[in-house]
Amino acid sequence: MSRVDKTEGSIEKAEAVVDGVDISGHWNRMLEPRWITDYPTEAMDWVTSLDGGESLRACYQCAKCVPVCPVEHVGSYGPRKLMRKVQLGNNLMEDPDLWLCTSCAACLRVCPKEVDMLQIMPAIREQAVLEGHVPPELAKAFENMGRHGNPLGQPSRKRIAWTKGFDVEVPIMSKIKRKVDVLWYVSDYTSYHPRGHDAARAMARVLTRLGIDFAILGQEEKCDGDSPRVAGEKGLFEMLAEENIATFDKYEFDRLVVMDPHAYNAFKNHYPALGGDYNVLHYTQLLVDYIDRMEFSETLDMEVTFHDPCYLGRHNGEYEAPRKLLEAIPGVKLTEMPHYKATGFCCGGGGGGMWLDGFAADHQSERLSERRVKEAVEVGAQTLAVTCPYEPSRFEDAVKSTGNDGSLEVADIIELLDRAMGLSES
């Protein structure tokens, strides 16, 4: 028997080897448990007094939320654990856990008590924002959105940089001065990010080929504001929404078509309360009605798996349109991952996660996007199809960091359609 050393409040074995690993001495130190000496009610009373925070108290600790919470997979997190933290007196204001929720809605889907983290988290975050407890990366993104109308901090004139230098004309509302069928809201990452440009150009080519009468807002377009809303900047959301609504109201159009599921969620579910009520479609919902008119000249011959964006799927119930488009492409064989449709696994970008990459990395064992990429690789996919502008860059980074560079391609559905219709530049 190895010697056991006891000191005040702790105990350790002088020699210990577990599974061949030497954990002698302080490596195996066991601390006495910290006693719970009180169950203060102030934190719970405070959270549930916030507009949106009310349902936290309803949690009865069944734990259905824990195995479906993506953040739980890379740490110890599930909503029922957050509820216990609050019950023990932590109001989360200065807790890193406040910023790790991606608002993916997996917990709300399974919660028998309808504890709504999609309202609880923004309610507490809003208070943290007011008090200045915001991770610096996120604060910077908020500042960019407020000052420049996009989280990347790019000037608005560069929003149309992608329209230059390729052979399709992209009409701009302020220039054409007439009613259009489709007002295409391009969104921030599609407009500014180099990988977004590929999707934007593909979209312009496909719309043109299908003879759809469309135009964009160009420099007048601004961030939809949905992610900052969930990240706690409700004031910023309202400001951006009012600006966008004023712009939309200047023009006439039948359908508002978006690339970004977050924008879809904002326009469909949150703009009406602020006076902006439009016939909103995600681009996959628009194009699914044009499948008969698509002339495919290429066979793509690839194993594809599809990542359901949280804000298109669980939040808004659209699972079929993207799949129908993929299945229409000659040669594409669609294989589902174990987590798909309603059980889809979050990429980590929602709810402010897009601008908390470094912060999340400091508090999680792995990026959610890396988990997802591994799942795609496990089912033998060659292409991970996506349909949210947050995702190409997130998943491409994850493909590299998980060592799958060269074996898994990430592509927006619009890029695959563009390729199969023989329109793409490459």
Add this chain to the structure above:
Amino acid sequence: MAKDVLIVGGGPAGLHAARNIADIGGNAILVEQRDVLGGTPDEARYAALTPHLESAQDALDEMRAAVIDRPEIDLRLGSTVLESSGKAGDFKVSVAKNGGEAEQLDVGSVILTTGFQHFDPGRETQMYGYYENPDVITLVDAEKMLSKHEFVRPSNGEKPERVAFIQCVGSRDRRLGNEYCSKVCCGIASKEAIEIRKLLPDTKVYIFYIDMRMYGYWENQLYWPAQEEHNVIYVRGIVTEILKRGDRLLMKGEDTTMGRPMEVEMDVIVLSVGMEPSAGTREMARVFDIEKNKYGFIHTPGEPMDPVSTSVPGVYVAGAAAGPKDIEDSIGMASAAAMKALAMVRSAG
């Protein structure tokens, strides 16, 4: 002469009410829509009764024998009540043999014993894949196997090595609208777990729960023996998803006492489904124009002092037509309802 008491439903509560009325000198008409008596315990082939594990079929046989061939009890099998009019002491009720012509009956009072139906786990957004995985079954399916003294994996007929029960399926759920505890599932799961362990001593049996609700004596009649004598493993933490892994089932949940997520393989998973009002209960609420509670069970406004009177004078309820009940509750209510129903017809002359 006092009028007859109409009893609707031939399960344990209805059988007991009819027998009680006859025993104290009254006359009853017992209407049952199936061609046999015994209600849900018979239809679902219950094996053993909670809590003492005596044979359910023997107990039902005894109850049936007590009402058959008694001059005071007019049995109407394969029949349903179509309409009703009148008031306490003087109801005109039309009853028809299924598919046949309606007959008018004069009755003084009514006891509804139309019971419950088991929750359909397919309603729960297919979260547990009940209709996709043959090895995901319900308490009722398990009971049917146990009544034949066997317990196998439905997918291949083989003996399971590991069996899990998931509690609160279809109960205590705001989203489903079933906010109530179904009261008996914790006890029945423990009872079935004991039966499986007795049949298959090498099979590991687990129960995953939010909280075990063993009111009264069920604590040491079922829970403690299951744990202490039959080595049933109780884990606090409910399961959210069941996925396929090879030819086994993978359960995803959280062990909440450890605060750690779990992914555990099982061969058979039993969903502890709760109770919902039966179609007959909903229909009789319409026929007699009585109030239902928000869950569709028959409302008993006099609770807690009067658990059997409904919102309509002269119409009483017993058993699970009034909400989740065990057989013990149902029998007690049946006697209370029989007393009130008979007093009503006698006072009306």
